[in-house]
Amino acid sequence: MVLLLRALARLVTFLLLVVLAVAGLATAVFALGAGAGDFSLPGLARLVHLPDLRDQVGTLLGRVEASGPLAAVTALCSAGAVALALLLLAGALWPGRERLVVLERASEGRLSSRRRALARMAAALVEQTHGVTAAKVRVLPARRRGGRLLVRAYHSRAQQPQELRDRARQALEPLTAPFALRARVRPRLGTRGRRVE
Amino acid sequence: MSAQTEDSAAPSAVPASSPRSRLARVALHAVRRLDEVSHGVAGPQRVWATIDAGELLGGVVAAARPDGRFDLELHLVAQWPVGPLDELADRARARVQREARRAGLDDVLGAVAVAFEDVREPRVGGEGAG
Numbered sequence: 549m550v551l552l553l554r555a556l557a558r559l560v561t562f563l564l565l566v567v568l569a570v571a572g573l574a575t576a577v578f579a580l581g582a583g584a585g586d587f588s589l590p591g592l593a594r595l596v597h598l599p600d601l602r603d604q605v606g607t608l609l610g611r612v613e614a615s616g617p618l619a620a621v622t623a624l625c626s627a628g629a630v631a632l633a634l635l636l637l638a639g640a641l642w643p644g645r646e647r648l649v650v651l652e653r654a655s656e657g658r659l660s661s662r663r664r665a666l667a668r669m670a671a672a673l674v675e676q677t678h679g680v681t682a683a684k685v686r687v688l689p690a691r692r693r694g695g696r697l698l699v700r701a702y703h704s705r706a707q708q709p710q711e712l713r714d715r716a717r718q719a720l721e722p723l724t725a726p727f728a729l730r731a732r733v734r735p736r737l738g739t740r741g742r743r744v745e
Numbered sequence: 746m747s748a749q750t751e752d753s754a755a756p757s758a759v760p761a762s763s764p765r766s767r768l769a770r771v772a773l774h775a776v777r778r779l780d781e782v783s784h785g786v787a788g789p790q791r792v793w794a795t796i797d798a799g800e801l802l803g804g805v806v807a808a809a810r811p812d813g814r815f816d817l818e819l820h821l822v823a824q825w826p827v828g829p830l831d832e833l834a835d836r837a838r839a840r841v842q843r844e845a846r847r848a849g850l851d852d853v854l855g856a857v858a859v860a861f862e863d864v865r866e867p868r869v870g871g872e873g874a875g
Contacts, residue, residue, distance in 0.1 A: 655856065
């Protein structure tokens with residue numbers, strides 16, 4: 549959702565900047581001309597039908613001031629525009645997902661790891677556990693330090709899920725114990741075609 | 746006139762090296778000798794790199810501090826099996842300090858940040874498999 553909003557915000561920003569650039573260029577070119585002829589600022593206003601637009605907006609505002617169906621539609625449209633603007637702002641300002649997991653902050657230097665590297669290390673540790681046939685790991689970094697390891701450990705029917713979970717957690721201790729990393733292990737019965745021990 | 750131009754151009758042809766870039770080189774070479782470190786990575790836009798003597802050193806950034814020292818950032822690819830990351834980072838820092846002392850650069854060495862960017866598959870028969 550946030551990715552979609554961010555893409556939409558970038559597209560709208562780009563289009564608005566293009567419109568602004570074209571409008572600025574046109575104003576600058578027409579400002580070279582003097583008087584009230586075609587090649588002048590009043591001429592540009594006539595070219596883009598600004599007087600007509602002024603009349604139409606004036607008529608519309610006059611109707612909106614009076615109570616009636618048009619006023620209700622205008623209020624709804626305004627509320628929609630405000631909601632759309634808020635969504636675009638959220639898309640533009642929402643912080644992106646951090647790809648770096650900060651494991652330790654010390655005076656001698658920071659220790660960190662990419663999510664992918666940490667996930668691969670965790671998966672390798674869990675796959676070395678007795679009874680685990682394969683493992684998938686997702687890493688969710690915390691805002692300041694540490695994060696969570698979401699582990700799916702696949703096993704055969706012969707394994708007890710609870711015991712396997714304990715063994716997998718124990719295997720992850722070199723990663724979790726020294727740092728603010730929490731592991732959530734979910735044992736899953738391995739599907740056909742997966743590696744067997 | 747042309748001789749004067751050649752003379753003035755000669756010093757710029759010599760690749761530049763500074764305490765900052767030398768420290769970056771020393772640190773990168775020091776950590777690459779660890780068994781659990783495969784190599785340094787410059788990153789997608791080559792922002793994690795330092796140029797020393799005309800050579801691009803990928804995986805190390807040296808940033809100046811107000812006190813005249815340089816903080817180092819090491820962006821490394823680990824070589825599996827790794828072991829506890831905190832111990833590996835401590836060993837990497839200790840090795841950087843030792844090598845900086847040997848090179849006479851320990852008085853400009855600041856903090857050493859270690860970032861693991863990826864993990865390489867285990868070596869098979871002594872060769873890198875990743």
